[in-house]
Amino acid sequence: MPTRWKTARVIAAELQQAALQAADPGRAVARHVRRDGPLLTVGDQGYDLSTTGRLFLLSVGKASLGMAAALLTCLGPWAQRKLGGGLIVLPEALVGAAQAWRGAAASDLRIIGAGHPLPSAGSVVAGQAALELLQQATPADLVICLLSGGGSALLTAPAPGLSLADLQATTQLLLRGGATIHELNAVRKHLDQVKGGGLALAAGDARLCSLILSDVPGDRLDVIASGPTAPDPSTFADAWAVIERVQGEAQVPAAVRQRLQAGRRGELPETLKPEAARALPLQHQVIGSNRLAVEAVAQAAADRGLAPLILATQLAGExxxxxxxxxxxxxxxxxxxxPQRQPACLVAGGETTVTVRGRGRGGRSQELALAAALSIGDAGRPVGLLSFGTDGIDGPTDAAGAWVDNTTVARAQALGLDPLAALANNDAYPFFAALGDLIITGPTGTNVNDVVLILVGDMPNV
Structure with missing residues (x-):
């Protein structure tokens, strides 16, 4: 591989780290939460802990451990003594790290490992535990919810008449059908007791403050983790329209079909709606997002002598x-x-989708990179592209994404690999594994969607 490509790939790795540091959950919490004596301030909202009864803490998502640790540090020993109960829900792969942290912190918070991207039995245990925790709160208490990406699968409480298997099958159907995150969550919220404002309803008149690390384009509160503490504008009719769009009317489990149809007929109560939410003591504070990660990449690129250009922070589509x-x-x-001079660094963020047509293995970031490699070709000047998920998990693989450049197709063909066939079969993972171009970080403990960065031109000596 030419030296200039090694240089570009090294720079790309450094820019990736800049994105991950900007999405660090602990730093995000520290930027927005502070305590001065008994006064706890979240954003521009103050809470007098001296007159508060108990504190309840619920942290859910891929970044739940880092967010909870940072919040407890901010609260300090005095405020921590007011804790009346706490729960951390995170991917099963992170339970070991959470248990080790809890031992070192001497915390009595309950830790539950759950499934992602499909809900598991642990997700149901976590959903029930969350409902029971918040139902203990009174108007004198303060509930702090820390929400991050992955919460939709990690925390679930199937609606009456539905099973975990029903939710798993429906989620898989939607994922394979290329449903967007907005569509997926519109369905989830109408099949689950914690989503679509379910946790806010469980907390009743207790003050509820949600700190949110956004993993959805546009940072919509009703979509992040399926909006467990936010009002939901979607309806049963919207949810059924999604099933129809992915042509799943006959494939969706019978119990799910029956519930959505009954809801469409007005036979079931809707999710928490905006007018009802206005009567509840709710605060929502977005503390981190894809936009911040993308901006960090652009700044790091400029620091290295590149001309940065942010293309989008709501990337979507196939x-x-x-x-x-x-x-x-x-x-x-x-x-x-x-739209930018060379040497350039083009940056984009968001969340694409994959309509599964083949039987291969991969993820959306890997598929994006493979399609780009086929289009880059011999551009005449160096072009490299790095596509990765900030959570370190791209689809059902251990890779965060992949790197491609002008040489990718030629190197693949020299090894007897067919990039067109790999793309047609949704089989990007083994393709990039053979080339040594997978990006493997392991779970990062955060999630603010995906980032794509493109380096164009000869890289400066950095």
């Missing part, structure tokens, strides 16, 4: 189509010096 579009933009930089 991963392979987005990959081709991004490759075309890189080609425009090579040929015409627009």
């Amino acid at each position: 991963a392979r189509e987005v990959g081709r579009v991004l490759a075309a933009i890189a080609g425009e930089v090579v040929r015409h010096g627009r």
Whole structure:
């Protein structure tokens, strides 16, 4: 591999770290929460802990451990003594780290490992535990919810008449059908007791403050973790429309079909709606997002002598189509010096989707990169692209994403690999594994969607 490509890949790895540092959950909490004596301030909202009864803590998501640890540090020993109960729900792979932290912190918080991207039996245990915890709260108490990506699968309480298997099958159907995160959550919220404001309803008149690390484009409160503490504008009719769009009417479990149809007919209560939420003592504070991660990449690129340009922070659509579009933009930089001069760093963030057509193994970031590699070709000047999930998990694989450049297709063909066949079969993972171009970070403990960065031109000596 030419030296210039090694340099580009090293720079790309450094820019990836800049994104992950910007999404660090502990730093995000510390930026927005402070305590001065008995006064706890979250954003611009103050809470007098001297007149507060008990504190309840619920932390759910891929970043739940880091967020909980940072909040407890901010609260300090005096405020921690007011804890009336706490629960941390996180992916099963992170339970060991959480148990070790709890031992070192001498915390009595309950820790539950649950499934992701599909809910597991642990998710149901966690959902019931969360409902029971919040139902203890009174108007004199303060409930602090820490929410991050993955919460939709990690925390679930199937609605009456539904089983975990029903929820798993429905989620899998939607994922394979290419449903967007908004569509997926519209369905989830109408099949679950904790989603769509379910936790806010469980807390009743208790003050509820939610600190949110956003993993959805646009930072919509009703979509992040399926909006367990936020009002839900979607309806049963919207949820059924999603099932129809993915042509799942006949494939969805019978109990799910019956519940959604009954809801459409007005026979079941809707989720928490905005007018009802206004009567509850709720605060929502977004403390981190994809936008901040993308901006950090752009700044780190500028610090290294590159000309940065943020293309989007709400990237969406089929991963392979987005990959081709991004490759075309890189080609425009090579040929015409627009929309940015060389050496350039183009950055985009968001969450694409994959409509599964084959039987291979991969994830949306890997598929985006593979499609881009096929379009980059021999651009005449160096072009490299790194696509990764900030949580370190791309689809059902151990990779965060993949790196591609002008040499990817030629190197693959030299090894007897067919990139077109790999793309058609949704089989990007073994393709990039053979090339040594998978990006493997392990679970990062955060999640603010995906980031794509494109390096164009000869890299400066950095």
